[in-house]
Amino acid sequence: MPIFVEKKPDKLISEDGTRIDGRKPDELRPIEIKVGVLERADGSAYVKWGGNRILVAVYGPRAAHPRHQAIPHEALVRCRYDMAPFSPSTDRKKPGPDRRSIELSTVIEEALKPVIFKEMFGGTAIDIFVEVLRSDAGTRVAGITGASVALADAGIPIRGLVTGCSVGKVGDFIVLDPGHEEDMWGDGDMPVAFFMETGEITLLQADGQYTYDEFQRALKLAYNGCKQVYELQKRAIIEKYEKLKLEGETDE
Amino acid sequence: MPIFVEKKPDKLISEDGTRIDGRKPDELRPIEIKVGVLERADGSAYVKWGGNRILVAVYGPRAAHPRHQAIPHEALVRCRYDMAPFSPSTDRKKPGPDRRSIELSTVIEEALKPVIFKEMFGGTAIDIFVEVLRSDAGTRVAGITGASVALADAGIPIRGLVTGCSVGKVGDFIVLDPGHEEDMWGDGDMPVAFFMETGEITLLQADGQYTYDEFQRALKLAYNGCKQVYELQKRAIIEKYEKLKLEGETDE
Amino acid sequence: MPIFVEKKPDKLISEDGTRIDGRKPDELRPIEIKVGVLERADGSAYVKWGGNRILVAVYGPRAAHPRHQAIPHEALVRCRYDMAPFSPSTDRKKPGPDRRSIELSTVIEEALKPVIFKEMFGGTAIDIFVEVLRSDAGTRVAGITGASVALADAGIPIRGLVTGCSVGKVGDFIVLDPGHEEDMWGDGDMPVAFFMETGEITLLQADGQYTYDEFQRALKLAYNGCKQVYELQKRAIIEKYEKLKLEGETDE
Amino acid sequence: MSKKIVELLLKDHINALVERGIRRDGRGLNDYRDIEIMSETATHGDGECWVKLGKTQVITGVKVDVGPPYPDTPDKGVFVVNVELLPLASPTFEPGPPGPESIEIARVVDRTIRSAEAIDLEKLVIKRGELVYILFVDIYVLDYDGNLFDAATLSAVGALSKTTIPVVHLDEEGNINADPNERFKLELKSKPATVTMVKIGKKLVVDPNLEEEQVADGRITFGVKEDGRICAIQKGPGSLSIEQVEEAARIALSKYEFLSAYYR
């Protein structure tokens, strides 16, 4: 039985475009990415994005299990997106996959596959685990963003990073990176991910209603957002390598 | 929560044997059989029998999966009887197998196995899918009737057709092919199937109470009903082959 | 919906240590063990212990199924502890494993493994099924006691018998073999099993609170209890062999 | 493959014997194996019955619960039959939820009891539309040496015929009260039995043991009752002629008196 029912705010955005959390329409929430945070995983990342806290681990290439799932001429790329029971701001979520998390696992998988050199690792599996510890809107794009960094950390050959960011519709405004209230009571959410080096789209979903013009503007805004996130991804990877180098030098 | 609870009619049959839907005790409901209605299946049939609408597909002989179920010296014949959620006249049925459909899958399987030349296809599987789209009493015998036609359509070597028909007990009458009300509020249902060429029984079940004499009469009535259904099966197959021949000629 | 809710008795033990069922603190309930009670199992035992009725069957060494569970260099020892729906004194238990029975299966397995010559049967499985038909406190130790006898009956090479017995805390008393009321409303339960020939502990669990001194006394009491149970195990096995010998002689 | 050959040889052997009216265990074609009803109190059921049919062993425990009736039968109690083929009972039974085999047995036993109108479900109502008795009939197979249908029915009807039910009262506020010492006996209006036969060659054989089941060409079960009526039929694998089915019905009806003696 839910103890609290969240209430819709009177206004999500003011006429001058100031959003409920004070941001401008084209402003991201604060984002922090740490690489290599887990011991056992082959690669890992921890993403703080607004109020989101997401842990990503990558295992592989490793023997595909169960065996009959293996594909002879390319790696089996599998993603498992999961929300911890204590991650929602409202009621406890029952552990285990539900229909939403099964769909999100699929779209995250498809968002990452285009950059992985799958054909180099026939018969093996590459497993990507996205664990949402705290959710606050935009977990799938934060997960994709962390996952491509974790793939790099695992040393898996990739064509480049995949970078995600949502855009949303709040009243007549197209806004970047919708927050919790905008996600719940706004007029549309459009998560997007780009393979930044070519500008190709690897994730695109939407609910809500959009004129063709709004759709075009939304795509452009998402791309601009992803450019900023991309810089943070690269910096996180460099930091890890700097640290490793430093540790290497200290060892000498 | 059920919106409607069906009510038992005052009388299911009059003294002169006129049944609630106007039929005589030994009269079938209208039956129509179409063969080869699906593209992907190896064989298929669509059966309209009273208010029943049933689709049957046959796949095989094909590789048995999972492998450990395969039998080296004969084909594994599997049946899956399923009722669609929108098939009952009352509430929605939850999707997926329940205890009733698991039992019916077994008895349909056993009703068909005796006519299949299983020993010719060791290590393979022959799968029979019976999907009830609309149910109106007698779905298992309609399913068997359609399935043996679909087996023929799939080109699977069979000794002959299996033909099903129910008989029932309504008051002191033994009636052919009970309808929905007779099935729900009657005094017994006895589904039967014959391998018509030899007259052997391959399906026989019953609930309700029968003296030995009633049992004998019921079996005889079922056999007479099946003879009529058998003619419809044969005609349906011939129609399909005539049509194929016609198309063949047109192609030339 | 439960029809009866059991009520806590006023007093579980009197000041002189007389327990609610009349026993003294160091007194076992009546125990009876029968060996070789099932036809199909490789080894079996039936244990009556107070109000408990427990059937144990052992199968193996046999091919491990599913195959991927097999261990090349030793037998896979598996235990399944199960409570029948009609075994509790209160409500019906839903059939199938619950969290408690899964844990108990694990600890029984670990209690028996140390005496089995697993390394002699690489690639095979040894299955131990403990079925509680009637439960009355102490089912896991009664199950272990029966299982090691059933292992012997199956002819599986073992280092010796494992013997189980619980001790409990009722007020300030440490008591042997707690009964149903002591188990439900007492202050602690400590099931123990020994490999009697060496005195090594193969099962040890506890709930409730114990000073170090109480813990030591509890262990000692459990050992003394097991010594008595051990005699009953040996006698049960001998009886079976005597009977076999007798039957052999009669046959001649 | 060699296993297959042994099976075929055994099948030929059994067929040849049965053709001459002989069975490997010495029984006549229409004979049951020895039946024993164990006197042991082995469950915490409100009714129980442990049956040995030859080396096959089945135990049934009945547990009485209370709860709301089904919406479409507000004036009837609820009766549920469940069969578990314990992995204890045979090397071929695996742990897990009931499979097709145990579901079929459960549904045939259920159908036999229901068609025989053995239980007056209208007497199991505490308050119409609100609270009724629920009888859980759990049939546990302990040792499997053939003919589970008949052993299960004997055990289930045996357990029901010994079942007593606590008298439950529903007070104004919807709370239930019951005195552990106040119980009533479940009266059965009929005590049906099932009779299972297999076809071996051209002959019918009653109460098949495991090896007979394995080589059989067909199986059929009849539910029968006191007044000489059939109350359920279930054909298993194989095919039978009309004449064989009629013969099977006559044999089944002739066996009721023998079997029902074990309900006393």
Next chain:
Amino acid sequence: MSKKIVELLLKDHINALVERGIRRDGRGLNDYRDIEIMSETATHGDGECWVKLGKTQVITGVKVDVGPPYPDTPDKGVFVVNVELLPLASPTFEPGPPGPESIEIARVVDRTIRSAEAIDLEKLVIKRGELVYILFVDIYVLDYDGNLFDAATLSAVGALSKTTIPVVHLDEEGNINADPNERFKLELKSKPATVTMVKIGKKLVVDPNLEEEQVADGRITFGVKEDGRICAIQKGPGSLSIEQVEEAARIALSKYEFLSAYYR
């Protein structure tokens, strides 16, 4: 391995044709296959629609039930979409609970209908916070020859547009009453459709059939509605440039009129 080679050759062949604007079945790149709405009464649904999209066949039945609303939307009815990929429909579909593929289709159809605000859920309330109508939309795939998204949406929206709902009254004591002859029509405020395209080489191809799906390099689906707005997007496998995605949106919007004709 040889299967793989045949696939690669077929892929090259289809790519080369598409490059020249040709499809193996003779369609133009932006053409749908023939669509047929079967007139047959084939279910016991409160609304139904059997769609043939080329050789793909999908049937939807809507069943109306009543029950309590979700705690956080006490003033709204409930609407549930379920897709089953029946093993009848393809050798690659296996029996069992819905897998990722059918869940994705169900969620995209659900999202399209919900985003289009097709159903006024506030009109499906019998008593606020206590009893509402529940619409179960069960989409059953009968024959799978490609493009399940569009066939499923056509079938689901088609079935909803024919749905009638029994008028249910809730009396003082909380019992429900309904007259089987008293029903009202479910009014749809929008009848959205989805348009699915695959990327073959560098071209977009509308309404892919099975072989086109198998060789495609990417997939995208747009939900579209009467007023020329997009109401849902779902990219599948592969990657597309911004330009391609924009082109796909324009094509999708241009197809609405054609598709919506089948809702009449």
Next chain:
Amino acid sequence: MSKKIVELLLKDHINALVERGIRRDGRGLNDYRDIEIMSETATHGDGECWVKLGKTQVITGVKVDVGPPYPDTPDKGVFVVNVELLPLASPTFEPGPPGPESIEIARVVDRTIRSAEAIDLEKLVIKRGELVYILFVDIYVLDYDGNLFDAATLSAVGALSKTTIPVVHLDEEGNINADPNERFKLELKSKPATVTMVKIGKKLVVDPNLEEEQVADGRITFGVKEDGRICAIQKGPGSLSIEQVEEAARIALSKYEFLSAYYR
């Protein structure tokens, strides 16, 4: 097979070191690895605690819900412990419902807290027999480098000791009301810890890391509390003499003060 040989050689090596009182990571036999309680707010729990025990990482979130009590304890709140071995945490953990390993950990943590009477469940009643607080304690293993029992207990008790509960009122009509700003602190009457040891050769080793667990000959866990009492025991694989078990108890009791410092 060669993997097996490496394991055996490693086992011999570790055994030989331990025999001399040395561990591969430099610890003494009775030493814990470094423990760190992360200060990060990483969940939406009503209480949370992220523990690093060496390289093992476990996070617990407590979520408070309300609902009816169990029928046999109408005057007590409900307390549920769940452990998930996330596939993120180890190449050997697979997705799926909790298996025997995670169920054992959950039940030992639950037993330790319950036996220590840490939570006064009678204070978690809103209305007797009708509405109580339910504490869901979800323990998520993030990185597995050995000794999950102790890390899980530290994390669970740590999270409970920081848990606050919204004040819930039940009005006359059975509706619940709560003010998001009105909360009370969950008071713990005890803060138990578990101490896990493995047997390596003839020695006991505290807080085993992964490689020590893999080569160990036995495992035992004691729940201990403030007043020097044992409040839970769980033996794992292997066998131990009475003397070893008694020694393990003494070691465990001696470690309570060290561990409980991390609850502050």
